Structures are given as C-alpha cells and as structure tokens.
Amino acid sequence: MTESLQQAPGPFFGAFGGRFVPEALMAALDELTDAYDKARVDPAFGQELDRLARDYTGRPSIITEVPRFARHAGGATVYLKREDLNHTGSHKINNVLGQALLTKRIGKTRVIAETGAGQHGVATATAAALMDLECVIYMGEEDTERQALNVARMRLLGAEVIPVKTGTRTLRDAINEAFRDWVTNVETTNYVFGTAAGPHPFPAMVRDLQRVISVEAREQMLALGGLPDAVLACVGGGSNAIGSFDAFLDDDSVRLIGCEAAGDGVDTGRHAATLTGGRSGVLHGSRSYILQDDEGQTMPSHSISAGLDYPGVGPQHAYLAEIGRAEYWPVTDAEAMEAFRLLSRTEGILPAIESSHALAGALTLGRELGPDATLLVTLSGRGDKDVEQAARWFDMLPEDGE
Amino acid sequence: MSALSDRLDAINDGEGRAALVCYLPVGFPDVDTSIRAMVAMVEAGADIVEIGPPYSDPVLDGPVIQLAVARALEGGVRLADTFAAVRAVREAGAEPVVMSYFNPMLQHGLDRFAADMVAAGGSGVITPDLTPDAGEDWVAAARAADLDTVFLVAPSTTTERMHMTCAASRGFVYATPLMGVTGERAQVGDAAERVVREAREAGAPKVCVGVGVSTREHAAEIGRYADGVIVGTALVRILAEAATPDEGIAALRERVSQLAAGVREARA
Numbered sequence: 001m002t003e004s005l006q007q008a009p010g011p012f013f014g015a016f017g018g019r020f021v022p023e024a025l026m027a028a029l030d031e032l033t034d035a036y037d038k039a040r041v042d043p044a045f046g047q048e049l050d051r052l053a054r055d056y057t058g059r060p061s062i063i064t065e066v067p068r069f070a071r072h073a074g075g076a077t078v079y080l081k082r083e084d085l086n087h088t089g090s091h092k093i094n095n096v097l098g099q100a101l102l103t104k105r106i107g108k109t110r111v112i113a114e115t116g117a118g119q120h121g122v123a124t125a126t127a128a129a130l131m132d133l134e135c136v137i138y139m140g141e142e143d144t145e146r147q148a149l150n151v152a153r154m155r156l157l158g159a160e161v162i163p164v165k166t167g168t169r170t171l172r173d174a175i176n177e178a179f180r181d182w183v184t185n186v187e188t189t190n191y192v193f194g195t196a197a198g199p200h201p202f203p204a205m206v207r208d209l210q211r212v213i214s215v216e217a218r219e220q221m222l223a224l225g226g227l228p229d230a231v232l233a234c235v236g237g238g239s240n241a242i243g244s245f246d247a248f249l250d251d252d253s254v255r256l257i258g259c260e261a262a263g264d265g266v267d268t269g270r271h272a273a274t275l276t277g278g279r280s281g282v283l284h285g286s287r288s289y290i291l292q293d294d295e296g297q298t299m300p301s302h303s304i305s306a307g308l309d310y311p312g313v314g315p316q317h318a319y320l321a322e323i324g325r326a327e328y329w330p331v332t333d334a335e336a337m338e339a340f341r342l343l344s345r346t347e348g349i350l351p352a353i354e355s356s357h358a359l360a361g362a363l364t365l366g367r368e369l370g371p372d373a374t375l376l377v378t379l380s381g382r383g384d385k386d387v388e389q390a391a392r393w394f395d396m397l398p399e400d401g402e
Numbered sequence: 403m404s405a406l407s408d409r410l411d412a413i414n415d416g417e418g419r420a421a422l423v424c425y426l427p428v429g430f431p432d433v434d435t436s437i438r439a440m441v442a443m444v445e446a447g448a449d450i451v452e453i454g455p456p457y458s459d460p461v462l463d464g465p466v467i468q469l470a471v472a473r474a475l476e477g478g479v480r481l482a483d484t485f486a487a488v489r490a491v492r493e494a495g496a497e498p499v500v501m502s503y504f505n506p507m508l509q510h511g512l513d514r515f516a517a518d519m520v521a522a523g524g525s526g527v528i529t530p531d532l533t534p535d536a537g538e539d540w541v542a543a544a545r546a547a548d549l550d551t552v553f554l555v556a557p558s559t560t561t562e563r564m565h566m567t568c569a570a571s572r573g574f575v576y577a578t579p580l581m582g583v584t585g586e587r588a589q590v591g592d593a594a595e596r597v598v599r600e601a602r603e604a605g606a607p608k609v610c611v612g613v614g615v616s617t618r619e620h621a622a623e624i625g626r627y628a629d630g631v632i633v634g635t636a637l638v639r640i641l642a643e644a645a646t647p648d649e650g651i652a653a654l655r656e657r658v659s660q661l662a663a664g665v666r667e668a669r670a
Binding site: 183 | 457458459460461462464465468469472480481505506508509530532535553554555556557560563567
C-alpha cells in the first residue's frame with residue numbers, strides 16, 4: 001500500500017520546500033502557518049470559502065469538450081477545465097479568497113502581493129475590495145508595460161500598484177520587493193502569495209486552495225464516463241498545475257503533464273523552463289529548481305507570457321518531477337501562440353497565453369496517443385488581457401502593416 | 403571560543419568599547435576598488451570587515467545596496483573575488499567575516515565554502531536568509547571547519563527562537579533593531595536595546611547591532627550597550643556618490659574614522 005501523494009502538508013516535499021527566509025519573517029510565517037492549520041479544519045472557514053466560491057467566483061467551473069480543436073490533437077477527446085470563466089478571469093481567485101479570509105482571521109488590515117501577468121494582482125485587489133483590506137501590488141515595470149490594462153484594473157479596484165524598477169523588472173523582482181515590504185510592515189501586513197512556491201506554508205496552502213480545480217474536474221470526468229488519460233496544465237510557479245494535479249495524484253493511470261514556458265527554445269537560453277533547464281537551489285524562500293548560473297546567481301527568464309516568466313518553480317513540482325509522478329514539457333512561445341490561434345478559431349474561446357502552453361502540450365500528446373485518448377486541459381485564464389500582444393504576434397494591428 | 407569572539411573580548415574588555423564592524427559588497431564599483439576600500443576601512447579603524455559577495459536577489463537589502471550589488475554583478479564579479487577580499491582584510495589586520503545569501507554558498511558546496519573561507523583567513527559567515535533551523539547542514543559544515551556562524555535576530559523574534567538562534571551562533575549574534583531592509587535611518591530606536599538584552603538573556607555572549615546605523619552619534623549611542631556596531635549602507639552610499647574611486651576611498655576613510663571615534667566615546 002503506497003502512501004497517498006495528495007494534500008502533502010509540507011514544509012518539505014522530498015528534499016524540496018522548507019523555509020529559507022530572514023529571521024524577521026519567521027514569526028509571521030509561524031503565525032500564518034498556525035492560523036491556516038486551524039482554519040483548514042474549522043468548518044466555519046470551509047463553509048465561508050465554499051460560499052464565496054459558489055456565490056462570488058461562480059464555482060464549480062464547467063468543463064467543455066472542444067472537438068474542433070481536438071481534430072488538431074490527433075483526434076483525441078479533449079476537455080477544458082474552465083478556470084477562465086471564474087470571476088476575475090483566472091484560477092488566481094481561488095487562492096486569493098482563502099488567503100484574504102485568513103488575513104481577516106489573523107487581524108491584519110493590509111495585504112501585499114506580487115504579480116506577473118497581473119492576474120494574481122487583479123484577484124488580490126478584488127478580494128481586498130470585497131473584504132475591506134488595504135492593498136498594495138508589486139509588479140515588475142516591464143510587466144506593467146506588457147499588461148497595462150491589468151494595472152488599470154487593479155487601480156480601479158482601489159489597489160496601489162508599485163512598478164518595480166530593479167533587476168530584470170519582472171515577476172522575480174516583484175517578489176523580492178514584496179518580501180522587502182513584508183519585512184518592514186509585517187505587524188499590519190499579510191503577504192498574499194500568488195503561486196505554490198515560496199516559504200512554508202505557501203506551497204501547501206496555495207495548493208490546498210487551488211485543489212478545488214482537480215476535485216471538481218475528477219468528479220466531472222467520472223460523471224462523463226471515466227478518468228482522463230492525462231491532465232495538462234501550464235507551469236510558471238505552478239499553482240494552477242498543482243491544483244489541477246492534486247486530486248489525480250493517486251490515480252496511477254492518469255498522466256500528469258506540466259507545460260513550462262520554453263520561450264525561444266530551451267537550447268537558446270532564452271526561456272523559463274525551470275524543471276527542464278534548471279537545477280536545485282534556493283530562491284524566494286524555498287528549495288526547488290531554479291534557472292541559475294554556475295555560482296548560484298539567478299538567471300533572467302524569458303517567455304512571451306508574463307505569468308510564466310519566472311526562473312523558479314514550486315517545490316512540490318520539483319518533487320513530482322524527481323519521483324516521476326509528473327512530467328514537465330517545454331513549450332515554446334511559437335507553439336503556445338499556435339495553440340492560442342487554434343483554440344480561438346476552432347472553438348471561439350480566447351485562452352490566456354499562459355494556458356495556451358497547456359493547450360500546445362495537448363496538441364502534441366493527442367497526436368502521440370491518437371483518437372482513443374481523453375485529455376483534460378486546465379484553461380487557467382482567459383485571453384482578454386492578451387489581446388494586444390496576440391494581435392501584434394499575428395500582425396493584426398493597423399500599425400503592423402507600416 | 404573563536405577568533406571573532408577573542409577579538410571582541412579584547413576590544414570589549416581590553417579596550418572597554420564596542421567594536422566597529424564595516425560592510426562593503428565585493429566588486430562595487432569594481433573588484434580592485436572594493437578591496438582597496440576594505441583595506442582603507444581597516445586602516446581608518448574598522449575592527450571587523452563584513453564582506454558581501456553580490457547576489458542577484460538580495461531580499462534583505464534596501465535600494466542603495468541593491469544597486470551596488472547589481473552593478474558588481476554586471477561587472478562580472480565572482481565568488482573567488484570574495485575570498486581575495488577576505489585575504490586582503492586579514493592581511494590588513496582586521497577580522498574578515500562574509501555576509502552571504504544562501505544560494506551562492508549552496509551552489510559552491512557548503513563544505514567547500516567553509517574550507518575556502520578558512521583557507522583565505524576568514525573568521526565567520528553571516529547568513530541573512532538562513533536561520534539555524536533551516537541551516538543545520540551549514541552549521542555542521544562550519545563547525546567541522548572551525549568557522550563561526552553568525553545568525554540574525556529581529557524585534558519579532560520569539561523567546562524560543564531567540565534561544566535557538568543564540569545557541570547556534572558562534573562569534574556573535576547579529577541584532578537588527580528595526581523591522582525592514584538595510585538602509586540608513588534617522589533614529590535607530592529603543593527596540594535595539596531590547597533586542598540586545600533579549601539576546602544576552604538567551605545566552606548570546608556577544609551581540610552586535612546593524613541596520614540603520616550611519617553616523618558617529620549612532621555609533622556612540624549603540625556602543626553604550628552593544629558589543630559591536632555594524633555600518634553598511636552609509637558606507638556603500640559614499641562609494642556610490644563619489645566622482646572617482648580614489649575620492650570615494652578618501653571619503654570612506656573619513657567616515658570610518660568618525661565612526662571609530664563614535665564607538666570610543668560611547669563608554670567614555
């Protein structure tokens with residue numbers, strides 16, 4: 001009898017995870033861990049979270065079969081788990097509502113968050129507005145330019161958005177700056193971490209809060225006739241992927257495939273495929289895989305998708321890769337954009353560029369497995385935020401003709 | 403005992419004053435200048451030099467040090483330059499300690515890092531993002547090499563953690579009196595004295611205070627109750643604002659002399 005891999009509590013997942021942070025944050029992390037351990041077994045907390053999921057987020061999210069898209073995936077049967085239909089347009093809201101509720105429980109009045117594409121920032125600003133919390137979002141300056149509309153959305157929701165001008169001016173620097181804010185303001189402030197990475201308790205807590213994706217999807221698939229042959233999700237830090245995998249972890253027949261951003265291609269060096277091209281180290285509070293040079297300096301990552309443009313990955317993914325329970329595939333910018341175009345044209349669904357990496361993985365896997373296969377793809381977000389960038393990629397903007 | 407605590411004993415008990423600990427990152431504005439600047443600080447009165455190998459993601463540092471280490475990394479600084487700086491500081495007659503984020507140590511290999519430190523004449527390593535409960539491997543490697551391990555305590559540190567941290571620290575305990583990243587502050591505040599007292603109560607033989615210290619007056623104030631006064635950002639700023647490296651080193655010499663006078667008037 002093998003032990004269940006589901007809902008692993010941390011702080012360690014094999015050799016990965018832990019808590020590598022300044023002493024000044026230890027008390028806050030202990031407090032958060034303690035509050036979360038109590039909340040997760042408190043029926044009142046669970047009921048409030050369920051109520052918000054149903055009445056605010058719009059859960060359960062549906063699954064949609066996409067037969068016209070699937071023709072390009074070797075004729076396999078392809079279902080999408082529609083996290084794009086959630087309020088605020090991505091899976092991020094699942095995590096944020098839980099952490100905002102927890103913030104109220106520990107009596108803090110201010111939340112901070114990092115954001116890459118802006119989805120987590122928008123979700124945090126939303127929860128802060130709903131629960132009357134002061135909200136500051138750190139966003140790399142390059143990302144504020146790539147995702148200007150999301151900056152406006154956060155400001156409209158009442159959050160302060162601070163562009164981070166240091167380092168590579170992307171997600172990684174936004175996390176550094178959020179940690180600096182937290183060290184300074186920890187008495188009043190809770191850090192609402194956006195992905196299943198960082199120091200304990202974040203990897204386990206964010207996973208638990210995103211687990212609803214796979215719990216629902218597993219039931220939905222069984223109701224349709226059986227478990228899928230594979231579950232695919234995109235991986236940046238890895239929160240939607242770990243949430244998509246967790247309830248399937250003990251189903252040995254289900255392949256779990258995380259699609260990493262390979263940018264221009266892993267061999268070009270311009271990519272964000274951490275598990276494919278990185279190695280073990282410590283970044284942002286936990287031990288996992290990172291893109292780093294021979295002396296442990298973090299390397300700049302590259303992806304067309306701001307949400308996947310991160311040189312680290314959640315520690316549980318590093319563990320699942322190591323034990324071989326999950327596979328991690330590199331997907332280039334070009335492959336992701338081709339999948340974006342296909343889903344838009346064949347099914348009338350504009351996916352987020354992040355999620356398009358998972359769609360590209362499904363095209364590859366479907367062609368490999370053929371028409372008997374059933375694939376479940378998590379559509380982690382909608383593509384509204386990416387319209388300008390996609391239109392530029394496909395030369396659809398008026399000035400592109402000049 | 404350790405070289406570091408021997409030196410602190412000689413200064414605290416022998417001379418009846420707090421030690422002056424001065425930080426600079428390696429490679430800013432370039433490797434040669436940074437090492438010359440460290441030697442100049444020793445000549446101007448620094449008892450201990452805290453040598454900072456640059457790291458790409460310095461989460462505990464404020465904007466001045468962030469900018470300096472980013473410049474150093476752009477300039478191609480390597481870990482070998484840190485060991486060269488350790489050697490130079492040792493030859494100049496001060497105790498060299500390294501303040502390093504954890505990943506560069508981990509990638510170098512913890513045993514190898516400790517051995518290279520000892521070979522270069524280093525006394526100890528301060529680890530801003532590694533606490534003893536997360537750093538058992540590092541403590542073991544350092545003990546085997548007879549190298550000091552300096553851990554940080556903060557105003558938010560609980561009594562239990564204070565005991566655990568002080569027990570794992572060797573050389574001294576690094577007290578940060580303010581919540582926040584490195585940088586100068588107008589006032590260091592009452593929390594400093596409380597943190598030092600709590601660390602002593604938890605068994606720390608030596609406690610040095612850093613983060614926020616910039617002037618002779620700060621040094622004199624903290625030198626009344628701490629075993630050492632740590633200055634960082636203010637010194638980095640001097641190098642950053644200088645028109646030429648030589649002007650920077652001259653200005654640094656002047657400031658370190660002032661700070662050295664400050665620790666000497668503390669208990670006068």
